[in-house]
Amino acid sequence: MILQSITTICAIGVIAGSSLTLDRPSAGSDTPGAASVPSEMIARGKTVFDIGCSPCHGLEGAGDGPLSANFRTRPRDLTKGVYKSRSTASGQLPTDDDIDRAISAGIHTSTMPPYLKMSPDDRAAVVQYLKTLAVRFTDSTEYPLEVLTFNQPIPATPQSIALGRAAYIKMQCDNCHGAFGKGDGVSSELQHDDFGNYVHTTDLTNASDFKFAQSAQDVYRIFSTGMNGSPMPSYAGTLQDSDRWHLANYVWGLHGGER
Ligand code: HEC
Ligand code: HEC
Incomplete structure (x- = not known):
């Protein structure tokens, strides 16, 4: 199906x-x-x-x-x-x-x-x-909807985080989220969603700035599926599963992993 x-x-x-x-x-x-x-x-x-x-x-x-x-x-x-x-x-x-x-x-x-x-x-x-x-x-x-399955997460070791950092640059997340995730990339200004709201590009180093994500798994889900109606794109087809876990570990680690 x-x-x-x-x-x-x-x-x-x-x-x-x-x-x-x-x-x-x-x-x-x-x-x-x-x-x-x-x-x-x-x-x-x-x-x-x-x-x-x-x-x-x-x-x-x-x-x-x-x-x-x-x-x-x-x-x-x-x-x-x-x-x-x-x-x-x-x-x-x-x-x-x-x-x-x-x-x-x-x-x-x-x-x-x-x-x-x-x-x-x-x-x-x-x-x-x-x-x-x-x-x-x-x-x-x-219908039918295609729903993401989460494979076994990869532990957030320093090596995984370093690989996630490389994926962050390779995927050009820095264009919007900035070189170090502070939401200050070159394309971060003047972003709007399809409903006419100004949307601030998330400062990934600030736990309070996330709208939805409450874990590395949520980060994995959100950049995999993208945010419909918002400038935040989907990266499902462009990164293999292990790299997506590394990237989620890197992003979630930017603010110490707590909220
Ligand atoms: C005080 C105002 C307020 C109340 C009360 C409220 N919402 Fe919302 N809701 C919002 C705003 C603002 C957004 C848009 C947030 C955004 O796009 O960042 C939203 C977005 C949503 C979304 C979209 C989620 C997504 O994934 O995009 C759903 C679903 C939703 N609300 C359901 C509800 C339901 C159900 C209730 C009542 C039980 C409710 N809301 C009560 C303000 C409110
Ligand atoms: C074209 C600009 C753009 C690019 C490229 C981009 N993002 Fe985003 N991202 C956004 C915007 C804008 C938001 C806030 C959307 C909103 O609030 O509606 C966002 C939100 C997020 C969120 C926060 C979700 C939440 O819970 O609020 C995460 C995590 C994220 N992006 C990760 C990434 C990663 C990882 C990459 C690279 C693989 C990436 N983004 C690439 C624009 C971008």
Whole structure:
């Protein structure tokens, strides 16, 4: 199922040494729409959304809630179905787990709070409700999703970090993130996302500057899949698996590996 669609997803290419299979399958994540989701679950998700999310994201999810006006980074227009933090190939929809992760962890450096204390049932319901807001989720041509599998991580030894540093330069991450990761590369200014927000190029030496990543594995995932709708590209097809772990170790080590 996954392999069949590789040819149609040029952006991700074939990840050397890493198969493209679901690592944590969750119901509905690679099937179109919310067709199989009980209507009570959608109704519950709508209640959660209307109360907790619509003040920012707007009642229709278009990112135009009453609180949104003065935010530097505007709440996402969820009707577009464009998600920055995913485990799926560049340009693809997110899995349910990806959406759930963004809600639980929030988006650090933006106004989007973490919903760690929301009950798992409410979170699962709001995930399904979000999928009804964007028509992309009902389009069967968007499926199946290609989900990244994480092979065994490589320990962050000095040797791995040195190899990661070499990959960082070879892949020209420094163009945007700067020679030493401070977010001051030649192309770091005037970056915007597809929603018209100015996006600051992440200072990789500052733990507080990451929006999503909370581990070297998250770094591996994010530069592999890219951030849809954002200038941050996907590097899935361009680096072999071991080099991607070295690079993740280097990047995560730039701020001491803690947050
Ligand atoms: C205080 C405002 C605020 C509230 C409340 C809020 N969000 Fe957000 N949300 C944002 C902003 C701002 C962004 C865009 C961040 C960015 O692009 O950097 C965002 C982005 C998102 C994304 C995109 C994640 C991705 O990978 O790109 C999802 C999904 C989301 N919000 C869901 C929710 C849900 C569900 C709720 C309620 C449970 C909620 N938000 C409540 C402000 C908010
Ligand atoms: C064209 C410019 C550009 C290049 C090249 C680039 N990045 Fe980025 N990167 C960005 C921008 C802009 C953001 C912030 C995006 C946002 O907030 O929407 C970002 C964000 C990130 C993040 C932070 C994710 C988070 O949790 O917030 C990581 C990690 C990252 N980049 C790693 C890399 C690595 C590693 C490379 C090279 C393989 C690379 N980037 C190449 C522009 C770039």
